[in-house]
Amino acid sequence: MLILMARPTPQTHDEILAAAARRFAATGYRGTSLQDIATEVGCSKAAVLYHFANKEAILTELMAPAIEALCSLDERIAEQHGPADAQRVAAEGFVDLAVRFRNEIAFLRGEFPELLQQPVFAHIQQISERLIDAFAGHSERASARVTALVLLAGIAETCGEFADLTDQELGDALLGLLRRALEPPVH
Template sequence: MAAPAPEDTYDKVLSAAVELFAEHGFAGTSLQAIADRVGVTKAALYYHFRTKDELLDALLRPALNDLDRVLDTAERRKGQAARQRLLFEGYVDFLLRYRTLAVILDRDVSVGTHPAIRPRLESITGRVRGVLSDSERPIEFRVASTVAMGGIYSAVAMFPELPDDELRGLLLDIVRRLLAPRRSRPAASPDAA
């Protein structure tokens, strides 16, 4: 049997790394374990990735590039409400496209805080805050939009069994309801408690 082509090995290494990171965490997964899962020697793995940091970067770079594109689209849109809508829709689609990575990031804090990834995530977080910040809106809306972003992420990680289209519809409906303008409510009477 012929040895797999280098491109095949590269893709298989990435797939095995995602599986093992999901099972054992980033710190709990060795390059040897990844090589064993793929069925190649550690030297063959080193041909593609010298370190786990390089492997982590190769796994997350395409996803983070996609998230940057979501933010680019939202930031270019005129009107704060339109920017925010595009951000939420794009973020839901992004997380569904990269569900396994979202679960890994949710369950393994060491990945999101890893020096190879952290600066990029901090930059993205700053851009998200920029799109969501709207000093014209009441504080209730700003808090709700922050809750929505975190909730979307958590729901994608918590409900991996739900089909993408069903979860997408649920999430976007919940975000719309959460961020819908509220009518003024009468102040509660002190005697009501």
């Protein structure tokens, strides 16, 4: 704990990240202004924009680990040979991501459609389509497509709401749900 306040603080970068994470989790990305973040940090809005090129750059840095993990999952799914294996890997992998990054996912709270068109999430769109396809067991049947999209969107939309559950509890519940609900691929 430093007593001197006027000291320049090179760690402001991380403080802004932490403050932005709290505000994004509370009110979403679009619902949080740069002024909100600055107020939470205790500095000026210009200071925030001194450490980050723009608002999107803050989100990008916060989401980087989650995006990287999602890309890695996408590659693992692509390595599977049968639709049943792909479905199983997709389900287990997605639940793992949803639990580990549930705080980050909550940032986007329903803003997926708009945010997915920003350059940061350029290829996330295609990844999510392949994820849905794997969930559906590579089937074109209406029931399989509906099931896949409802479950994927439902988990993404709600995984941040279970703050009272441990990672283990939430993961078990989600995995159980997917095992019951997903239609086994026909072969």
